[in-house]
Amino acid sequence: MIADGQRCENLQTVKGKPFPNLVDVTVEDLSTGLESGHFTSVDLVTAYLARITEVNPVLNAITEVNPDALTLARQLDAMRANGTTRGPLHGIPIIVKNNIATLDKMNNTAGSYALLGSTVPRDSTVAAKLRAAGVIILGKSNLSQWANFRSVNTSNGWSAYGGQVFGAYFPNQDPSGSSSGSGVSSSIGLALGALGTETSGSILSPAEVNNLVGIKPTVGLTSRNLVIPISQRQDTVGPMTRTVKDAAYILSAIAGKDLNDNYTLANPSDIVPNYVAACDYSGLRGARIGIPRNVLGISADNTSAPILAAFEAAISTIREAGATILENANFTAYQQYVNDGNSTIVLEADFINNLAEYLALLTSNPQNVHSLADVRGFTQNYSLEQYSTRDTKIWDDALALGYNNTDPRFWAAYQANLFFGGEGGVLGALDRQNLSAVILPTSFSPGVPALVGTPVVTVPLGFYPSNTTVAKNMYGNLAATAPNVPFGISFLGRAWSEASLISYAYAFEQRTQVRGMVQPYLVPNTELKDIVGS
Secondary structure (H helix, E strand, O other), rough: OOOOOOOOEEEEEEEOEEEEEEOOOOOOHHEEEEEEEOOOOOHHHHHHHHHHHHHHHHOOOOOEEOHHHHHHHHHHHHHHHHOOOOOOOOOOOOEEEEEOOOOOOOOOOOOOHHHOOOOOOOOOOHHHHHOOOOEEEEEEEEOOOOHHHHOOOOOOOEOOOEEEOOOOOOEEOOOOOOHHHHHHHHHOOOOOEEEEEEEEHHHHHHHOOOOOOOEEEOOOOOOOOEEEOOOOOEEEEEEEEEEHHHHHHHHHHEEEOOOEEHHHHOOOOOOOOOOOOOOOOOOOOOEEEEEOOOHHHHHHHOOOOHHHHHHHHHHHHHHOOEEEOOOOOOOOOOOHOOOOOHHHHHHHHHHHHHHHHHHHHOOOOOOOOOOHHHHHHHHOHHHHOOOOOOOOOHHHHHHHHHHOOOOOHHHHHHHHHHHHHOOHHHHHHHHOOOOOOEEEEEEHHHHHHHHOOOOEEEEEEEEEEOOOOOOEOOOOOOOOEEEEEEEEEEOOOOOOHHHHHHHHHHHHHHHOOOHOOOOOOOOOOOOHHOOOOO
């Protein structure tokens, strides 16, 4: 039951047989163990809940656990005992970010007391798809409040409702955001994996610093229905896991068209690709991979040297795997994009409308918030929201804009985005040299593809060395750069190219096995062996 790429030194013994520790276990490990009767989904849930209890007081990764998780596990165990399973994820626990609505006893708050106790008419589409695949939604992960779209004087991973998330690779580590708790919970095995959401960097960045694989899908590959929004043009939902293949399993479960999200109807295919089959050791053979050297030059700073050194080594690995490397596949308008403010206008104008549309769907709304102005008013007058220690400047600017995404003035800003992400960005780079993908250090990768909704896959690349000087975040409460903090490499492609990107990422992951080179400083002790038969 030891899956490909599994670290053989981290094993436990369950019923006399070797089995990976829960910090390393994969979908295929768990599915095989469940199917063979080695353990049950009740055992799994019990172990994961114990692990959450151990570390959550320190890391604050989980805002609440599903009180029905054990009941759901018993039901799924009974189905399996009767010869029925819903697929490879049957009976496997997964965490979802606390902006992804579920019609159960858990809240959906985006980390705000403004939405505490509100209810939705049904599961979000991605949550419903997880349940249809047999997944146990184990709990909700903490996040940067409102998906990092409230304050400019705040910290990644802080929310009023959930407190401050910390990463597990260094004490008081900045977990990045906004899918902070999803990243931390997946990194140390509080579930098999997690769902995050991204507008610009909110899957990729926390996946990177938590030593994970993260897939930021094409906007429209996964439904955003009943996911608390920022921007209909940029929001997307994707998996955050410890391996590429596990991410592929989860993406296969949540992808697909949804009449409640018209962006999904733009998908040219009615059939979800077999993303697991795309996990091919030879996946880089024959690929044309571009390097946007100008992005490296413009984006690098005084913390970038270890990242850039590892990136150059990765280029050699990719070439040795059979890819052709094309230098100077530049984002020709990148400097102009860095200096431009249109991307902010698009998010502000979308948020005004998209938030109101979400609030209108609520079946109960205890704080009677129906607009951004209402939410701001609540936040500024409710002490637990910590205003003005953490401001509302992003909302202030959005409301001061004076128009929303239906105004003709919005169109000019959106067209600028399409240029900076398209001809002047990732799409132009791909087209000019007929590339299969471009690669970048993950810390440089999110912004441009976000503008045009194109996919990115990040995988572990390396870690800051042990002699790294600790540097605090701008808010002053977290270690943003520190010894052993992970960083990643991203594969960027055209819309709907997830299968290809997964293939490249898997081929790189299997050759490098970076994830196991450094261990978190804090990992739960409870393992399946402590539960099975106890």
